[in-house]
Amino acid sequence: MNDYKNKDFLKQNLMGPNVIMLAEEALKHSPVGSAERVLDLGCGTGLSSMCLAEHSQATVYAMDLWIHATENYKRFSDFGFDKRIMPVHADANDMPFADEYFDAVYSFDSYHYFGRNDEYLDKHLAPLVKKGGSIVICIPGLKQELDYLPDEMALSWTKEAIDTIRSLDYWKEVFTKSKMTEISSITEMDCYEESWQDWLETDNPYAVSDRPAMEAGAGKYMNLICAVIKRI
Ligand SMILES: C[S@@+](CC[C@H](N)C(=O)[O-])C[C@H]1O[C@@H](n2cnc3c(N)ncnc32)[C@H](O)[C@@H]1O
Numbered sequence: 001m002n003d004y005k006n007k008d009f010l011k012q013n014l015m016g017p018n019v020i021m022l023a024e025e026a027l028k029h030s031p032v033g034s035a036e037r038v039l040d041l042g043c044g045t046g047l048s049s050m051c052l053a054e055h056s057q058a059t060v061y062a063m064d065l066w067i068h069a070t071e072n073y074k075r076f077s078d079f080g081f082d083k084r085i086m087p088v089h090a091d092a093n094d095m096p097f098a099d100e101y102f103d104a105v106y107s108f109d110s111y112h113y114f115g116r117n118d119e120y121l122d123k124h125l126a127p128l129v130k131k132g133g134s135i136v137i138c139i140p141g142l143k144q145e146l147d148y149l150p151d152e153m154a155l156s157w158t159k160e161a162i163d164t165i166r167s168l169d170y171w172k173e174v175f176t177k178s179k180m181t182e183i184s185s186i187t188e189m190d191c192y193e194e195s196w197q198d199w200l201e202t203d204n205p206y207a208v209s210d211r212p213a214m215e216a217g218a219g220k221y222m223n224l225i226c227a228v229i230k231r232i
Contacts, residue, residue, distance in 0.1 A: 004050045004079045011202045013075075015044040016109040017195035017224065022138045023051040023108060025191050030136045030184075030228045032056035035103035039063060039128070041092060042110025046072040046085065052106060053084040061102075063088040063095070064110075092124065099127045105135045112139045112164040118177040121229075126180035129231040135181065138189065141225040142167045150221060156213030168225050181229045189224035 003009070005020055032038055038058040040049040042065070049062035049072075062072055062085050069087035076085045090096050092114040105125065114120060115137070129135060145167045149159045168186060175183050199207050200214055 004047060004075075010047070010198065013045040013047060014199055014202050014204065014207075016199055016206075017140065018191070018198035019044070019048045019108045019195075020051055021191040021195040021198070022189065022224065022226075023048040023106070025189055026106060026108070026136050026138050026226055027051075027055055029187075029226055030104070030134050032058055032104060035133075037061065037102050039097070039102045039105040041105055041107035041125070042113070043067075043072070043108075044110070046075055046087065048106065048108045049085050050076065050079060050081050053081050058103070060085045061088055061097070062086065063090050063092075065089070065091050093120075095124065095128060097128050100130045102129050103133045105129055105133075106138075107136070108138045109140060111137045112166070116164060116166070116174070118174060121175065121178045122180045126178060126231055131231055133231045134184070135227075135229040135231065137171075137225075137227045137229065139171070139225050139227075140165050141171070141188075141223050143221055143223055145170060146221065150218065152216040152218040153213050153221065155216050156210050156218070165222065168223075171225060171227060175227060175229055178229075181231055184228040184230050186225065186227040189226045192222075192224045193219070195224065 032055055035058045038052055039061045043049045043062040044064055044067055046062045049060045053060045069089040072087040076082045142165055172186055200211055
């Protein structure tokens with residue numbers, strides 16, 4: 001069942017830093033435990049959804065916008081997860097789920113696209129989680145806020161293109177505004193370098209265009225951030 005972790009398959013399906021590493025580290029911070037329903041928010045190709053299913057007894061709802069449900073359903077079927085994972089095509093700003101439906105939400109390398117404002121968490125996500133449940137958010141970040149674009153970074157990105165990448169303090173401030181949740185922990189992730197290395201070795205055109213910046217040392221400004229947030 002865990003063939004989905006084989007290097008060739010991952011190389012073809014990664015959409016950013018190796019999400020299996022992100023998921024496995026996040027699961028150490030906040031295990032699925034006895035959760036019955038888990039949302040993988042912005043699951044992309046669903047690699048993390050398979051990892052969440054493998055590490056739990058839960059039904060995993062694999063929701064994404066850019067990757068269609070049919071494509072993910074095929075992947076889940078190929079690895080024998082089709083009865084455990086429900087693929088859903090939806091926008092994080094308009095999710096088709098009942099309030100207090102999920103015991104836990106995990107979101108890898110996607111929350112920064114839609115959650116970068118003070119309202120998102122309480123308006124769209126927290127209501128879907130049972131009181132006492134958890135929201136685990138892993139995102140690419142900056143070691144500290146930058147008001148200019150360092151030369152190394154400019155080799156691959158414009159300031160606008162990486163506007164979504166923010167510091168741990170920035171995210172702490174955003175999450176602290178929530179009245180429906182409290183932060184349990186927010187830390188830099190250990191898998192930062194290794195997960196980026198796996199991504200840069202893929203032939204994905206985005207990885208290829210990330211290479212000049214990372215080879216020039218842009219990585220020293222960046223990190224991966226993991227926030228564990230409790231629904232109150
Ligand atoms: C860089 S990819 C990461 C995918 C996957 N989580 C991973 O780490 O491999 C970012 C993902 O965020 C998702 N995303 C961005 N905006 C979204 C939105 N408004 N609603 C749902 N998903 C969104 C995209 O569909 C995309 O799959």
